[in-house]
Amino acid sequence: MVVYQGKGVYGAVAVGKVSVFSRSSADVRRVNVNDTEKELLRVEAAKEMAAQQLEEIHSKALKEVGEANAEIFEVHLMMLDDEDYNDSIKSIIETQKVNAEYAVAVTADNFAEMFSSMDDAYMQARAADVKDISDRLISCLTGGGKTENSSDEKMIICADDLAPSETVSLDKDKVLAFVTAFGSSNSHTAILARNMNIPAVISAGEDFLKNIHDGDMLIVDGHTGQLIVSPDDVTIAKYTAKQAEDARKKQLLQELKGKENITLDGRKINIFANIGGVGSIGAVLANDAGGIGLFRSEFLYLESEDYPTEEQQFSAYRKVLESMAGKKVIIRTLDIGADKQIDYFGLEKEDNPALGLRAVRICLTRPEIFKTQLRALYRASAFGDLGIMFPMITSVAEVEKCLAVCEEVKAELKSDGIRFNENTEIGIMIETPAAAVISDLLAPLVDFFSVGTNDLTQYTLACDRQNAKLEPFVDTHHEAVLRLIEMAANNAHKNGTWIGICGELAADLTLTETFMRMGIDELSVSPPYVLPLREKVRSLDLSR
Incomplete structure (x- = not known):
């Protein structure tokens, strides 16, 4: 043993x-060829086969892991058609008069090395993606595969x-x-x-x-x-018993459906779910979440080849609100940049995208995109209990500008005779130390706060959360992070504003009691964590 x-x-x-x-990896050798046109046709045929395989994998991923996690395969499909990548393969075949497999392998090595040498962790991660799609192309060229x-x-x-x-x-x-x-x-x-x-x-x-x-x-x-x-x-007997205990706990969790999120001493808290698209609504309902605490609207943009129209967005938001049948749905406005890049936005390369033009900064500098989304959101507000949330806030001025655009949109909708909910709640994300520190100034401007602990931890500890090498330095329970959350909670309540947490820490059961003692009003987690969190809440006695 x-x-x-x-x-x-x-x-x-x-x-x-x-x-x-095991992988039946092909032994790629350089072979000189006379008919380069034939090799280029082989590459095109292999690309078609690879694209078909990726489409099938994407469909499987949508069913098994949801839209947000299936998005990586859409990225792979886009990389398969990347102009620079394909130009490199073509150039090697034509100038060196070599076989397609060799050209793909050399291109993969060159691009992977280029991405790996970049300072940005997001771009470094693209090295693995290039290798994955290149291996698939070579497999299609050779008739091999993975076993x-x-x-x-x-x-x-x-x-x-x-x-x-x-x-x-x-x-x-x-x-x-x-x-x-x-x-x-x-x-x-x-x-x-x-x-x-x-x-x-x-x-x-x-x-x-x-x-x-x-x-x-x-x-x-x-x-x-x-x-x-x-x-x-x-x-073996010991761990078989542990398996049985896990299964028993899972069954007990199902019995918590329909129960209140209430501590032994009577303190209540809302438990909502985070989702990345309309396709995840079923998981929210199946796990008995009280609402949606974070709907990541950027996936509507990531899944499109061009800016989604007002009608496309309105249709998606309306479907979510109608499906939730009166339960709270908080939709975060566009949050791209950093690790979520979209080609058609034409964003310039930045040395440090996590601290660059992203989220609300893009919205405020491109008001036509922002207003289109806000029009769709306000129109959808007539069909359920909507909350609109702005990400990456650092100042009072940013909130005031966002609210001013909201008023413009509402005035336009009134003028057009389009109905909407005048009392739609407006909130902001507390995900920068700046927002937490000035939360006393921000709270009077909005209806709610939602703490994004992933970014708040990243910015507070100065650790890029996309960089795996920094894991040993990231303490998600760091006192500085917890103090900032508590500061925001205290300032929210002083001003009649409610506060939730929608980052990864919301699902950390070792912190549930800490958050409830801070006065957190809502915790929003991935759907599978709703019932375990409810169980934890119902086991607490905050009077002790």
């Missing part, structure tokens, strides 16, 4: 046999790492868990694992991979990140 330690990314236990994930467990028995998939496309392509009915030797808890693969509800451990190390073989018995503890190879009968 040998024990290895990795990082758990989805808290569940798996006990079973190992299947080592996995071919038996009907459920197995624990072990690999060096898994690309997002490989993760989604796995047959969930044949996968007990997966373990990777490398990877980061912020990687696309880790995020996909959490959303697929599959026990998963990453960063198990190279030694683990060297010493694991097909058919080995393995225990995967996604709670602790512990891996036990060739466990004895006593250990």
